[in-house]
Amino acid sequence: MDAPIIIAVLAIILIIVFFSIIPVGMWISAVASGVKISIFSLIGMKLRRVRPVYIVRPMIKATKAGLKVKTNQLEAHFLAGGNVDSVVNALIAAERAGMDLSFEQASAIDLAGRDVFEAVRMSVTPKVIETPQISAVAKDGIELLVKARVTVRTNIDQLIGGAGEATVLARVGEGIVTTVGSANTHSSVLENPDDISKVVLEKGLDSGTAYEIISIDIADIDIGRNIGANLQSLQAEANTKIAQAKAEERRAMAVALEQEMKAEVVKSEAEVPKAMAEALRSGNLGVFDYYKMQNIQADTKMKNDIGSGVIDYVDSKKDNK
Numbered sequence: 037m038d039a040p041i042i043i044a045v046l047a048i049i050l051i052i053v054f055f056s057i058i059p060v061g062m063w064i065s066a067v068a069s070g071v072k073i074s075i076f077s078l079i080g081m082k083l084r085r086v087r088p089v090y091i092v093r094p095m096i097k098a099t100k101a102g103l104k105v106k107t108n109q110l111e112a113h114f115l116a117g118g119n120v121d122s123v124v125n126a127l128i129a130a131e132r133a134g135m136d137l138s139f140e141q142a143s144a145i146d147l148a149g150r151d152v153f154e155a156v157r158m159s160v161t162p163k164v165i166e167t168p169q170i171s172a173v174a175k176d177g178i179e180l181l182v183k184a185r186v187t188v189r190t191n192i193d194q195l196i197g198g199a200g201e202a203t204v205l206a207r208v209g210e211g212i213v214t215t216v217g218s219a220n221t222h223s224s225v226l227e228n229p230d231d232i233s234k235v236v237l238e239k240g241l242d243s244g245t246a247y248e249i250i251s252i253d254i255a256d257i258d259i260g261r262n263i264g265a266n267l268q269s270l271q272a273e274a275n276t277k278i279a280q281a282k283a284e285e286r287r288a289m290a291v292a293l294e295q296e297m298k299a300e301v302v303k304s305e306a307e308v309p310k311a312m313a314e315a316l317r318s319g320n321l322g323v324f325d326y327y328k329m330q331n332i333q334a335d336t337k338m339k340n341d342i343g344s345g346v347i348d349y350v351d352s353k354k355d356n357k
Contacts, residue, residue, distance in 0.1 A: 065092065065096070069096040069099060069100065070099050070100075071092065071095050071096055071099050073092070073095070073107055077107060078092075081111065084111075084115070086111055086114060086115065090114055090120055090121070091107060091110050091111055091114060091120065093121070094110055094120045094121050094123075094124040095107060095110060095124075097124055097125075097128065098124050098127065098128070101127075101128045101131065102131070103124075103127055103128065103131060105124070105127070105139055109139055109143075110124075113143045113146070113147075116143075116147060117147065118143055118146045118147050119146055122146060122151065122152055122153045123139070123142045123143055123146050123152055123153075125153045126142050126145075126146075126152040126153040126155070126156045127139060127142055129153065129156045129157060129160070130142075130156050130159075133156070133159070133160045135156065135159060135160075135192070137156065137192060141192070144196060145192075145195050145196060148195075148196045148197075150195055150196070150246075155190040155192065155195055155246075156190070156192075158188075158189055158190040159189050159190040159192060161189075162187050162188060162189040162250055163187070163188055163189070164185050164186070164187050164188075165185070165186050165188060165201055165204070165205065166183065166184070166185050166186075166255065167183060167184045167185075167186065167205050167208055167209055167212075168183075168205075168209075169181050169182070169183055170182045170183070170184070170209045170212050170213065171213075171260065172212055172213040172215075172216035172217060173216070173217060173263050174216055174217065174219045174220070174221055174222040174224075174225060175217070175218075175219060175220050175221070176220065176221045176222060176264065177262060177263050177264015177267070178221075178222035178259060178260075178262055178263070178264070179259070179260030179261045179262070179263050180216055180222055180225060180226075180257055180258070180259060180260060181256075181257070181258040181259075181260050182212050182216065182232070182254060182256070182257050183254075183255045183256040183257075184208060184212060184232075184233075184252055184253065184254050184255060185252075185253045185255050186204060186205070186208055186249060186251075186252050186253075187249070187250040187251045187252075187253070188201075188204060188242070188247040188248060188249055188250060189247065189248050189250060190246060190247060190248075191242070191245070191246055191247055191248045194244070194245065194246055195246045198244065198245050198246030198247075199244055199245040199246065200245070200246060201247070203245055204241065204242065204245055204247055204249065207239075207241040208236060208241060208249075208252060211232075211235070211236035211239050211241060212232055212236060215231070215232045215235045215236060216232065222259065225257070226257060226259075229254040229257055230254070232252075232254055233251070233252045233253060233254060236252050237249065237251075237252055
């Protein structure tokens with residue numbers, strides 16, 4: 037192979053390697069957009085394993101928007117794991133809305149895991165979040181099912197470390213339950229549902245959260261169960277069971293007492309033959325007296341049996357009729 041051809045091939049290879057290592061095209065775009073960045077800075081990004089496109093493009097947007105942001109700030113935020121593009125978009129939106137948001141504050145919000153651009157947008161355009169159906173019971177025992185719409189906007193100063201939407205919804209639900217529970221009747225709540233919003237707003241439910249509550253509007257109120265009547269019914273049922281248990285206890289005690297009395301009678305009857313035998317031995321009772329008593333007992337038993345038979349016969353006739 038001729039030497040000129042070899043030189044040309046090597047020159048092409050060197051040019052390809054040069055442009056792959058040194059982002060000349062990105063540098064030209066930056067300079068053309070008015071971004072002051074040197075080619076060596078781009079090479080340094082390559083060596084630090086930072087893709088220049090992730091720094092240069094946000095830098096171009098910031099420069100065109102008139103923001104004073106340094107390349108080192110964007111690169112440091114990128115190396116820390118932040119979203120550089122989202123931070124720059126948030127700074128541009130804040131500047132257009134007249135908000136005082138610094139790069140340090142925006143980057144801190146982004147590194148905290150919050151969507152800083154969405155936070156700025158919510159500060160400009162409030163967001164409406166709807167509560168689930170909340171069950172609350174008035175003093176008259178009637179359940180009310182309430183839905184509310186909460187209009188909030190981001191509180192940038194409390195975004196880091198502030199509670200989220202779930203906390204706001206929980207506090208609003210608690211406020212609704214308390215307000216309805218303090219009402220004497222459910223009809224008074226239905227007549228003036230705006231009273232719920234007023235009372236709940238006065239509680240300062242957005243303290244310690246990342247949002248500022250602008251308004252609370254009652255979207256829907258439905259009448260639920262009669263909790264008071266249900267509780268009274270359950271109480272009456274419980275009282276009935278208690279009374280039945282006490283009655284059963286008294287019946288068992290009566291049966292036990294009856295069994296004890298029968299046992300005493302049997303015990304006393306067992307003493308009669310012994311007493312008669314003793315009377316016969318001592319001569320206090322004669323043989324004829326004993327037989328006479330036996331005849332009287334037999335006669336009495338026969339009369340009782342006849343009487344019982346007649347009563348049973350009469351009862352059976354009545355049943356047949």
